[in-house]
Amino acid sequence: MEIYLLTLLIFMIIGALIAIETKNLLSSVISVGVVGFTLSIAFLMLRAPDIAITQVVVEILILVVLIRATITRDNTSIEGRGGTFPFVSSLIFFGLFLIFAFFALKELPRFGEPLMKVSERYLRMGPEQTKAMNIVTGILLDFRAYDTIGEATVLLTSIVGAFCILRRRGRKLVEDADDEKTGILEDEDIKGSFEGF
Amino acid sequence: MVDLDQEIRDSKKGMTPIVKTITRFVMGIIVMFGAYIVLYGHLTPGGGFAGGVILACGYILLTLGFGKDVSLKKMNNLAASLLDNLGVLIFLSIGLLGTTAGYFFLNFIDHGQDFKLFSSGIIPLCNIAIALKVTSSLFAIFLALSIFGRFVSTLVEEEE
Numbered sequence: 001m002e003i004y005l006l007t008l009l010i011f012m013i014i015g016a017l018i019a020i021e022t023k024n025l026l027s028s029v030i031s032v033g034v035v036g037f038t039l040s041i042a043f044l045m046l047r048a049p050d051i052a053i054t055q056v057v058v059e060i061l062i063l064v065v066l067i068r069a070t071i072t073r074d075n076t077s078i079e080g081r082g083g084t085f086p087f088v089s090s091l092i093f094f095g096l097f098l099i100f101a102f103f104a105l106k107e108l109p110r111f112g113e114p115l116m117k118v119s120e121r122y123l124r125m126g127p128e129q130t131k132a133m134n135i136v137t138g139i140l141l142d143f144r145a146y147d148t149i150g151e152a153t154v155l156l157t158s159i160v161g162a163f164c165i166l167r168r169r170g171r172k173l174v175e176d177a178d179d180e181k182t183g184i185l186e187d188e189d190i191k192g193s194f195e196g197f
Numbered sequence: 198m199v200d201l202d203q204e205i206r207d208s209k210k211g212m213t214p215i216v217k218t219i220t221r222f223v224m225g226i227i228v229m230f231g232a233y234i235v236l237y238g239h240l241t242p243g244g245g246f247a248g249g250v251i252l253a254c255g256y257i258l259l260t261l262g263f264g265k266d267v268s269l270k271k272m273n274n275l276a277a278s279l280l281d282n283l284g285v286l287i288f289l290s291i292g293l294l295g296t297t298a299g300y301f302f303l304n305f306i307d308h309g310q311d312f313k314l315f316s317s318g319i320i321p322l323c324n325i326a327i328a329l330k331v332t333s334s335l336f337a338i339f340l341a342l343s344i345f346g347r348f349v350s351t352l353v354e355e356e357e
Contacts, residue, residue: 049242053234057250061335064257065342131308132239132317140244141323145302148323149288152330156285159334163278166341 001045008042029066033059050136210264220262227255235328239317245324249331256336260343269340277337284330291319291326 012035019031036059043052109115116123122139132138140148211217234241235248260268272280295303302319309316 050244050247053243054247054250057247057254061250061254061257064254064261065339068343127311130304130317130320131311132320133312134239134241134244136242137239137244137320137324138317141239141320142302142304142317145292145323148327149292149302152285152288152327155330155334156281159281159338162338163341 005042005045008038008045012038012042026067029063032066033063036062050134210266211262216262220258224255224259227258228252231255231328231332235324236321237314238324239320240312240314245327246331248324249328250335252328252332253335253339256332257339260339265340265343272333272336274337274340277333277340280333281330281337284326284328284333287326288323288330291322295319 015031015034015038019028019035022028022031036055040052040055040059043049043055122143123135126135126138126143127133130138130142132142231248231251233248234243234251235245238244238248256268256272259271292302295301295305298305304318304320306318306322308318315321
């Protein structure tokens with residue numbers, strides 16, 4: 001069991017590294033998809049079908065949106081490498097992370113042996129109190145409904161923000177509009193970028 | 198099979214006839230599976246969020262297969278944002294109705310029996326509200342990414 005899980009985890013790490021390092025944006029998106037689908041299999045092996053279903057479905061949606069967004073950009077490959085400053089700074093932060101993780105991870109309970117203080121009460125009393133046979137939904141929408149409404153608020157806020165950024169016309173008057181083009185592509189730009197396809 | 202007018206079926210917009218035919222076959226199954234995941238969320242794995250994303254994927258498949266006109270006829274971006282806000286309002290008002298019986302988000306409806314579809318009080322209602330919200334908001338995001346930026350229309354022209 002644990003060896004299968006380790007294999008999946010190593011596979012996911014390899015996929016993530018390829019997604020970062022590859023030159024082509026489309027193969028990068030596909031590698032991100034590999035990570036997501038493998039994660040859903042890992043959830044299924046850890047006996048969490050709720051999260052597995054959500055992971056698969058969200059991964060499909062994100063892949064469609066990302067492929068739609070990447071193949072319409074004119075520049076689908078990345079050129080040039082970062083300088084020494086990003087490399088050195090990421091090395092420093094990785095070292096800091098290792099130092100703090102060494103102290104923090106010692107305090108955590110071992111994998112597969114959670115503390116179960118509140119959740120034990122939920123698991124014991126959940127089915128009879130909520131009558132929801134899927135205990136995950138019972139906890140999410142009964143014991144922790146307050147958290148769920150916060151989640152819904154986060155989703156609503158992000159969608160409103162995305163709508164504001166992605167709308168086609170700004171509210172600015174034409175005479176004091178910005179000179180440089182920002183954000184939204186015009187038809188001519190897209191036409192020009194499609195000559196190669 | 199999704200019922201569509203003959204002119205939409207024969208129009209050149211969207212993807213190839215293979216994709217269109219498969220989409221017509223699969224669309225009903227996707228919607229049915231999404232509705233099952235939402236409605237049985239308190240009995241089987243799943244719930245409002247997962248089912249809502251499945252329904253949104255169905256709409257996105259319709260947009261990709263047939264072009265934006267067909268799916269905009271079923272749900273345009275104004276309706277999507279209205280349904281988005283309506284879902285949150287229903288969810289919040291279910292929570293506020295709990296205060297009449299006791300406290301916020303009290304499960305005030307009769308719980309019923311185990312393993313029955315109409316059981317566990319407000320949980321199925323909350324699932325439906327969340328599914329409404331997630332479906333419309335994710336479809337609205339896809340519309341915003343594809344149509345406000347005119348990605349879909351140019352792609353369609355290019356493929357003809």
